[in-house]
Amino acid sequence: MKQILVTGGTGYIGSHTAVELQNAGFEVIIVDNLSNSSIEVLDGIEEISGIRPVFEQFDLIDKEKVDAFFGKYPNIEAIIHFAAFKAVGESVALPLKYYRNNLVSLVNILDAMDQFNVPGIVFSSSCTVYGQPESLPVTENAPILKANSPYGNSKQISEEIIQDTLVACPKLNAIALRYFNPVGAHPTAIIGELPLGVPQNLVPFITQTAAGLRNQLSIFGSDYDTPDGTAIRDYIHVVDLAKAHVVAVKRLVESKNKKPFEVFNLGTGNGLSVLEVVDAFERVSGQKLNYKIVDRRPGDVEKVYADTTFANEELGWKAESTLDDILASAWKWEKKIRGIE
Numbered sequence: 001m002k003q004i005l006v007t008g009g010t011g012y013i014g015s016h017t018a019v020e021l022q023n024a025g026f027e028v029i030i031v032d033n034l035s036n037s038s039i040e041v042l043d044g045i046e047e048i049s050g051i052r053p054v055f056e057q058f059d060l061i062d063k064e065k066v067d068a069f070f071g072k073y074p075n076i077e078a079i080i081h082f083a084a085f086k087a088v089g090e091s092v093a094l095p096l097k098y099y100r101n102n103l104v105s106l107v108n109i110l111d112a113m114d115q116f117n118v119p120g121i122v123f124s125s126s127c128t129v130y131g132q133p134e135s136l137p138v139t140e141n142a143p144i145l146k147a148n149s150p151y152g153n154s155k156q157i158s159e160e161i162i163q164d165t166l167v168a169c170p171k172l173n174a175i176a177l178r179y180f181n182p183v184g185a186h187p188t189a190i191i192g193e194l195p196l197g198v199p200q201n202l203v204p205f206i207t208q209t210a211a212g213l214r215n216q217l218s219i220f221g222s223d224y225d226t227p228d229g230t231a232i233r234d235y236i237h238v239v240d241l242a243k244a245h246v247v248a249v250k251r252l253v254e255s256k257n258k259k260p261f262e263v264f265n266l267g268t269g270n271g272l273s274v275l276e277v278v279d280a281f282e283r284v285s286g287q288k289l290n291y292k293i294v295d296r297r298p299g300d301v302e303k304v305y306a307d308t309t310f311a312n313e314e315l316g317w318k319a320e321s322t323l324d325d326i327l328a329s330a331w332k333w334e335k336k337i338r339g340i341e
């Protein structure tokens with residue numbers, strides 16, 4: 001069985017990916033420092049897939065621990081590197097926290113890949129690298145614009161660090177997956193997103209408002225140049241996203257990648273406005289949502305959604321879930337963790 005290291009594997013996207021990797025017959029080793037996730041997630045992964053992944057708790061910015069880890073597990077064939085901080089607003093207030101964590105961990109991993117002969121890495125990137133694209137849907141060839149936040153910049157710099165490393169170490173290969181807006185939870189509601197504190201993202205804020213944890217959803221801006229005035233995003237089910245990682249890992253371990261560094265957009269190709277998401281949530285959940293329109297949120301782009309042609313054709317992968325599936329799974333998860341019938 002091929003061993004895959006999943007960094008950040010107890011986190012939101014990492015845990016769903018661990019399930020799909022195990023379902024596909026890979027052996028998963030998770031490394032996580034549990035800074036933004038909990039150990040119980042391992043029980044959830046085991047409950048869904050029937051297998052408990054190997055787990056090692058340490059911080060990937062500690063180079064000695066990273067090297068010791070790869071010495072202990074010499075048969076790892078590929079890495080999926082999720083572990084990173086991801087709160088846009090916090091990154092503006094604490095840029096060095098973001099650069100240290102997101103960049104140093106990547107450097108340590110790439111160094112170890114070279115030293116311990118781990119040939120492939122799948123890297124979690126973001127559509128944030130495109131900023132506000134000039135033309136939509138956005139393709140992988142769209143220019144990278146100046147990042148709006150240290151978080152976004154850390155993703156851009158990470159992609160550059162990987163590319164520079166591949167030039168110097170031709171035995172290494174990488175796939176960067178640029179996520180659009182990952183949302184939803186596993187359909188079993190055994191794992192899902194667990195935001196710390198007040199959620200910054202739309203869907204967890206909606207489900208927490210419906211569950212009574214938040215009084216009111218603020219919709220950030222209704223004067224955008226979009227049909228209903230609210231901003232447009234491409235919301236992709238986290239399980240669809242997880243499955244794309246399995247395809248990407250297979251591509252690396254089977255040496256089917258066509259270039260040492262490949263980039264794929266992971267989205268649905270459908271742009272949806274905030275109000276469309278709110279309406280769909282009300283319909284799917286039967287809950288009336290208390291919301292108000294407020295000013296735009298600084299740093300938000302007006303509209304972005306993916307051209308998925310390259311990912312669909314080259315990976316043979318396509319997002320399957322509908323918006324209703326996504327919101328139903330998010331609501332089922334919220335109700336489960338809040339004990340709502």
Ligand code: UFG
Pocket residue numbers: 086088126127128129151152179180181200201202203205217218219220221231232233274297300
């Ligand atoms: N929104 C609201 N109210 C809220 C939260 C969000 O109206 O309470 C709106 C936002 O203004 C935006 C849309 O809902 O128009 C989606 O916002 P999210 O915060 O859910 O997602 P973003 O598109 O802002 O951010 C996501 C990821 C980031 C990443 C960014 C760009 O969460 O990590 O995409 O890639 F940086």
